[in-house]
Amino acid sequence: MEQSSEGLTPGYGASVGQLPSFRWTRDAGALMLALAVTTVTCLASGTLKTMAGEIAPIWLTNAVLLAQMMVAPPRQRYWVFAGGVLGNLAANLIFGESIGVCLSYSSADILEVLVAFVFAPRISTVAELIRPRTLVRFLAGGVLLAPIASGLIATTLLRGQLSGYQLPNLANWFVSDALSLAIFTPAAVVLWTGEVTHLLRADRRKKTAFLLLLVCVVTAGVFGQSRFELLYWALSPIVLLAFFADLAGVLVGLLLCLAIAVSFTMHGSGPLWMLPYQSMQGRIFALQLFLVAALGIALPVSATQIQRNRLIALLREGERRYRILAENATDIVMSMALDGTLTYVSPRATAVMGIAPESLIGMRYPDLVLSDDRDALARAIDNLGTGATEAYQVSRFRRPDGRVLWMETNLRPVIDAFSGKPEALTATAHDITERKVAEQRLADERVELHGLAFRDGLTGLFNRRHFDRELAFQWRQEARTDKRGFVAVVMADVDAYKSYNDHYGHRAGDECLRAIAQAIAASARRPSDVVARYGGEEFGLILKETDQQGALVVAERIRLGVENLRIPHAGSDTGIVTISLGVAVQRAADGGDGSVLVEAADRALYTAKRRGRNQTGVAHVDGVDGAFG
Incomplete structure (x- = not known):
């Protein structure tokens, strides 16, 4: 059974009996963490609200809680959500709001998180969030639909608490939450997944630190003065981050840029004070819109860089594998x-x-x-x-x-x-030098054997003289090389051939031998296989580089081939002519000579006959018989 990903991880040392308590401890930890983070972000956003207007221009809470739920294990999402609800209520109570107002704000926020979570992906890295389909779904449902739904609930429930008309309040709520979700959700994912620690890797630490420092310096320079409209100069280090750092670095750079820009803007400095905004809330909205535009520029660049790095990694891995294969x-x-x-x-x-x-x-x-x-x-x-x-x-x-x-x-x-x-x-x-030499030798030998009459006159197969010579040659050749290949010998004998000859006559007996010889030759299909009439009704085969299993396959093919001839035989128990075979296999490098194989194959052949004929026997060269087919 596969262990759940939420099961006990190595290193905790808990026993099976302690597992439920360990899970409860971990779940409680997730709840407390969500409660603490939600409370702190609510208080921080609420502080901006008191400085900018009735509706906070930056609302961190929902983005941070949503990101935590997106990366949490399935079981813990419920606890994270519960912690978020409690933290939201606690922060509103700390601000001294009435129970009704607290419930109204919290209901709107929780509805927003739930709607956004329905459209948000379940991810383990921030790169998964910027895949085209996933990103469009998140933007449409999480960034647009969720703030509209929560804004309608909030402005309806708080109609008597908010000044002005409902539609402007709804617009302010939507802009605040939509921009905050777009900016802070990816940034919070980087923190919750731990990808922010990648910035500390030795191979990129100095470069990323320099680029982040450049973001801080340029942003401080742009927003630390109010004489020149240098707002868009703050984009240049963000774009550099997108080209030369990973996505986590880009998002951290955006957070630093936002923190510095908000700080200066709230203290009355920066290019946004040169524009005719009616309120601080409007300036913070404009600043967030500017950062969303920066994110819109940086994300495609980062996505392209991620794809490029992935392709480079694949090319390097492919080249590495190719070289390993080539070199081995x-x-x-x-x-x-x-x-x-x-x-x-x-x-x-x-x-x-x-x-x-x-x-x-x-x-x-x-x-x-x-x-x-x-x-x-x-x-x-x-x-x-x-x-x-x-x-x-x-x-x-x-x-x-x-x-x-x-x-x-x-x-x-x-x-x-x-x-x-x-x-x-x-x-x-x-x-293929060895093969070419062997082919040439075989060709030359065929010519020589033809002249020396190394063929059996009745069957057209090689005779015993060629069989013995070829076996000795192949044995010497295999013994001289480093190969550990096998040499196999198959001996075959026609069952009850004497009674067949006595019953049908010598002419029919000769025809029977010819038919069997053709069937054997057809079953030994490789050019290097040697098929010979060993003597009388006995045949022999030499199979080079063939192990026991391969030799048994050939032997069984021969046995079935003869059986399928269906030659009538009144003196046989089966009513047809059959054949028994013996197989022996050995490595030439193990010592001895080819005659050992012939003796072993003969021993297996006659054991097969004693056991009922029309079967294949296997004998080891040490004299111990194997299994029979």
């Missing part, structure tokens, strides 16, 4: 220009080609191959630049020590995302 691959991985000039070569080149990768950078790939193969490789590269989607070429390379390597190269174009045309090439090169 068994093939040589390369990047090259469209003309074949190498721009990157993986370290595998040193082991395979005997040349350091850095020595190959700047060389044309076709120039590295033998002259007889150069033109074909160059044409393959040219085709990729003119529309081909993939190229495959086998070429010969000469190592510095004189050895000639056969290299299989696969090339693909890298398509430019904007133009849709190739801009570079990627390639992988694999050493």
